[in-house]
Amino acid sequence: MQHQIIRRERDVSFLEKQARLVRVEILKMLSLAGSGHTGGSLSAADIVTVLYFSKMRHRPHEPMWKERDRFILSKGHAAPLLYAVLAMTGYFDISVLKTLRKLGSPLQGHPCSRLLPGVEISTGSLGQGLSVSNGIALGLKLDNLSSRVYCLLGDGEIQEGQVWEAAMTAAHYRLDNLCAIIDLNGLQIDGPVSQVKAIEPVDSKWLAFGWHVIKIDGHNMAEILNSLDEVERVKEKPTVIIAHTIKGKGVSFFEGKVEYHGIAPTKEELMKALKELSEEGG
Amino acid sequence: MATRDAYGEALLELGKKRKDIVVLDADLSGSTKTGKFAKAFPERFFNIGIAEQDMIGTAAGLALAGKLPFASTFAVFETGRAWEQVRQTICYSNLNVKLVATHGGISVGEDGASHQATEDIALMRVLPNMTVIVPSDGNETKQVINAISEYYGPVYVRLGREKVPMVMPDHYEFKIGKAYVFHIGKDVNIVATGIMVSKALEASKILNNEGIDVGVINMSTLKPLDTEILLKAAKASALIITAEEHSIIGGLGSAVTEFLSESHPISIHRMGLKDAFGCSGRPEELLKYYGLTPEDITKTIKIALKK
């Protein structure tokens, strides 16, 4: 495999194109697998694309590079998204994506760090990633490393108590090398978050817990880039980016649909979806 | 029919008869099938969101307020994430809370190890005051749900995701703590639970045809264990096989071994996950990968009988 150099590109149209390709890979692997989480992989695709193609310092050919920035996928069911960006930035061959969820594959239904270099920690049980991120951030500070930790959470996920325990820990230890990102797509499994169990007001909760809060449109590349720049200027406290997103984003018939949380596209749906994504590309 | 589907139906029926029944879930009511009850009795259904520890504590409170709570989510979260809430708040105070969890075992399939409960029986069995039940098919599940609603005390019921064949005879009546004997064999007896009962029955057919007298026992209640029947089986044959979709540490295999080693030591082979996590794959594929097919059972028996 060729060693890819991450160019840390800031060109918005380049990033939009990469995000479109990420979505294509997500849909293809899910459709082949026949099961998996479509909605939440698509809603966070733009954010994670910016992280891996632009913001994070990382070496796909040297996954354990000591000075790398870390990405923790706390909402582990969005594994296809993580696998897509890892493959596309050169951690492993893109052909491996078609083994998703199959017996013997390193691409488990939920990410497994034991099996796949590039995955920092196994996730899938919601609510545990922010605590782990805190631990890494504390460790980086002990070693005087300037690396950052980015942790992606679902909006339903923040119903877990451990998230708020971790929120308190991060503020207490003034973890300004930590950034939590909430994929605020408004939906969980049993319905809209507001109906299952309301989480609003989200921003004032994090503010009250001592965090710096930034609110963005999670599908606007410029806003994503700017918010991640702002994170680097905040001192003495952790930052949370509250990203307003659309579940299923990029495929019209998946967008905003509760039922596409945990089902994969059929062959026909895949064809239609790929057509939409290529038209968008012009 | 999957045992979780039977649960959904039984809960709905029970809800019609008893007004004190309340149901809690943690954002998985479609998968656990409590959604049926929720639709019929929205005022008696509480979705606690993705907050399993909170759900267990709330169920405890509802029990203290005189209700009969059924709390459901995936087995790995119900028993793992909320274990200490189950221990301290429910079992220590002996509260009348029914923990009915779905997605037990590796037959969960593609979601992988994070969603496959393979230590849940061990976690629940170790708790004082807890009753542990793993039904083998849909009809038995319905009977289990009715039976535990009539019983006072904490109960853990483990159900599966996948469709399973009906294995119990029509005349079968479930009683907490009573195993069901299909047959007591002179050469070997298989003590099984959950989906492994049907696999054990298939294995026994194969071996009976080859002249080996194989017994099968459905140990649907793992705690309290039916020691009377176990003793009978152990006295009839010099070999016992335990079969479960769970770690061989702490589950059915351990329960049977613990009892027999003190009361009637004989040779026991435990079939299950050998101190391993599950992984992604199709359910049937995984049962094969982890050595839990009827063919694996027959092979194990033949090797053990040669020794």
Ligand SMILES: Cc1ncc(C[n+]2csc(CCOP(=O)(O)OP(=O)(O)O)c2C)c(N)n1
């Ligand atoms: C501890 C835990 N409880 C339950 C689940 C099952 N589950 C998987 S995804 C999900 C909903 C997640 O909703 P959200 O966090 O909003 O994610 P998104 O909308 O981004 O997919 C649930 C309940 C889980 N994985 N972990």
Ligand SMILES: [Mg+2]
């Ligand atoms: Mg959501």
